[in-house]
Amino acid sequence: MKEQFYYQATHCLCSSLSLEVALQRYYEFIKQHLPIDGIFLNIYRPEHGDIQFLSHVNEQQAVALDKQVKISADMAEVLQQNDRPVIRIINDIKHDQVTHFVAPQVIPEISSVILLRMISSNTHLGVVGFYSKIPGQFKPLHADLIEPHKDTLSLITAFTLRGRNLLKANQVLSQENDNLRRGVFSADGVVGSEGGLKKVMVQVDAIAGLNTSVLMQGETGCGKEVIANAIHAKSNRAGKPFIKVNCGAIPETLIDSELFGYEKGAFTGAENRKAGYFEQANGGTIFLDEIGELPLSAQVRLLRVLQNSTITRVGGFESVDLDIRVIAATHRNLQAMVHEKTFREDLWYRLAVFPIDIPSLRQRRSDIPLLVQHFIETLAAKFNLEKLPRVMPEQLAVLNNYAWPGNVRELINVLERAIIQNPSGPLSFDLLTAAAKEEVPTQSGQTIIVDPSHASDKLVPLDTMISKYINHAMRITGGKLYGPGGAAELLDVNPNTLKSRMKKLGLC
Numbered sequence: 205m206k207e208q209f210y211y212q213a214t215h216c217l218c219s220s221l222s223l224e225v226a227l228q229r230y231y232e233f234i235k236q237h238l239p240i241d242g243i244f245l246n247i248y249r250p251e252h253g254d255i256q257f258l259s260h261v262n263e264q265q266a267v268a269l270d271k272q273v274k275i276s277a278d279m280a281e282v283l284q285q286n287d288r289p290v291i292r293i294i295n296d297i298k299h300d301q302v303t304h305f306v307a308p309q310v311i312p313e314i315s316s317v318i319l320l321r322m323i324s325s326n327t328h329l330g331v332v333g334f335y336s337k338i339p340g341q342f343k344p345l346h347a348d349l350i351e352p353h354k355d356t357l358s359l360i361t362a363f364t365l366r367g368r369n370l371l372k373a374n375q376v377l378s379q380e381n382d383n384l385r386r387g388v389f390s391a392d393g394v395v396g397s398e399g400g401l402k403k404v405m406v407q408v409d410a411i412a413g414l415n416t417s418v419l420m421q422g423e424t425g426c427g428k429e430v431i432a433n434a435i436h437a438k439s440n441r442a443g444k445p446f447i448k449v450n451c452g453a454i455p456e457t458l459i460d461s462e463l464f465g466y467e468k469g470a471f472t473g474a475e476n477r478k479a480g481y482f483e484q485a486n487g488g489t490i491f492l493d494e495i496g497e498l499p500l501s502a503q504v505r506l507l508r509v510l511q512n513s514t515i516t517r518v519g520g521f522e523s524v525d526l527d528i529r530v531i532a533a534t535h536r537n538l539q540a541m542v543h544e545k546t547f548r549e550d551l552w553y554r555l556a557v558f559p560i561d562i563p564s565l566r567q568r569r570s571d572i573p574l575l576v577q578h579f580i581e582t583l584a585a586k587f588n589l590e591k592l593p594r595v596m597p598e599q600l601a602v603l604n605n606y607a608w609p610g611n612v613r614e615l616i617n618v619l620e621r622a623i624i625q626n627p628s629g630p631l632s633f634d635l636l637t638a639a640a641k642e643e644v645p646t647q648s649g650q651t652i653i654v655d656p657s658h659a660s661d662k663l664v665p666l667d668t669m670i671s672k673y674i675n676h677a678m679r680i681t682g683g684k685l686y687g688p689g690g691a692a693e694l695l696d697v698n699p700n701t702l703k704s705r706m707k708k709l710g711l712c
């Protein structure tokens with residue numbers, strides 16, 4: 205188990221030349237095993253008397269930082285002690301002088317952290333922090349799990365630093381790095397670009413070079429973010445920041461400070477100025493995912509920013525000029541929301557300058573074989589399989605006939621489950637057959653599955669049917685219950701009601 209964990213974590217860390225992308229994949233994996241809200245990485249620079257933060261990833265962002273925090277001589281002395289433990293749990297950062305002073309200047313919400321020291325050529329390079337917003341979150345078993353990653357983390361950090369230093373000195377390398385960064389947001393990663401997404405890709409090519417706002421519409425999991433990445437990769441902003449913001453995941457009270465940043469002293473706890481997502485995206489692209497979830501009050505302020513191309517940080521007076529490309533996405537019918545007056549018409553006009561409709565997977569079934577092949581290869585690498593598991597033609601037909609309400613994301617989940625069940629193959633998807641009986645479109649335009657076969661002559665108990673249906677929703681959403689695209693939303697019930705119903709039915 206530990207070996208498998210180590211392998212998968214290393215695989216994530218080595219999956220990209222970009223430290224941020226690698227760390228983000230690492231975070232996505234690690235958070236399934238550790239109660240963390242984010243990871244940061246910093247280096248100690250004795251020659252400057254500071255600690256430089258290089259990266260920060262959390263649920264909303266994966267950003268390269270260039271933030272220096274000056275430290276006192278006392279603190280420097282602590283850092284220079286080479287006999288300090290390689291890994292430390294700090295369950296209340298107030299108890300650690302250096303961490304308490306340094307970390308909140310960059311990550312104000314940090315409360316507890318596991319610090320993993322990176323050592324290169326026998327010198328203290330810096331630390332990777334696995335943090336939580338809640339105090340007292342970490343146990344020794346968490347530290348045991350991540351301790352073995354120190355060498356890989358040290359190595360990729362050392363390479364990143366070497367890369368950054370060389371870049372400063374060499375224009376040619378700078379160009380090369382830009383190209384590598386472009387590769388991270390590669391348009392080549394769009395499976396189906398010559399098939400069911402051809403029309404979409406023609407639109408992407410037409411719009412990429414312009415600064416026009418783009419509105420992507422399509423069902424949950426159909427690839428809106430993948431297409432946003434492709435637009436960024438093909439634009440002249442490639443190599444500049446691409447900041448993804450999940451508008452539905454930000455609590456209403458934090459929207460302004462998260463989007464527009466804040467000044468020191470703007471509110472209790474604002475000990476330092478913080479750049480919001482818009483400022484972080486300056487020069488590049490901001491991807492406003494789930495834009496339909498933005499409350500009306502925030503829509504007004506967003507409109508103002510888009511019209512003026514400036515932001516004012518919370519608690520500030522000075523306006524900051526921005527040069528940003530906006531890509532918004534939604535699985536909702538925004539036009540219908542405009543009619544219902546839950547989405548501002550003026551904002552809709554501002555965003556929908558160039559709408560792109562991403563077809564659902566069932567509207568481009570011809571892409572299924574290619575997608576299956578692509579994800580089997582990815583998953584085989586993830587699970588370290590020597591041979592790719594096969595899919596027999598009749599099982600491919602099962603995939604072709606299924607309705608895919610959760611689109612490509614659901615296809616990935618189905619393939620992953622089949623591979624876990626039988627890693628050597630051939631893969632079976634028979635469980636989908638029962639569900640693929642009838643498709644019923646809902647008001648939101650999504651499709652749900654109803655299997656009426658149980659209602660023929662012998663009825664099943666209602667609770668059994670409800671359990672089956674909830675399980676189906678959880679499968680579609682990859683286990684996500686809360687928030688946009690979660691099971692509660694698909695079933696149109698309050699998430700807490702659904703959770704307690706699941707408990708009652710023994711589903712969780």
Ligand SMILES: Nc1ncnc2c1ncn2[C@@H]1O[C@H](COP(=O)(O)OP(=O)(O)OP(=O)(O)O)[C@@H](O)[C@H]1O
Binds near residue numbers: 612
């Ligand atoms: N054409 C594609 N080629 C390769 N991978 C894809 C493609 N479309 C979707 N995926 C993969 O499917 C998953 C879901 O895609 P993505 O996050 O882009 O969907 P989305 O429409 O933005 O979802 P949501 O509405 O939930 O935000 C991702 O893992 C993505 O990499």
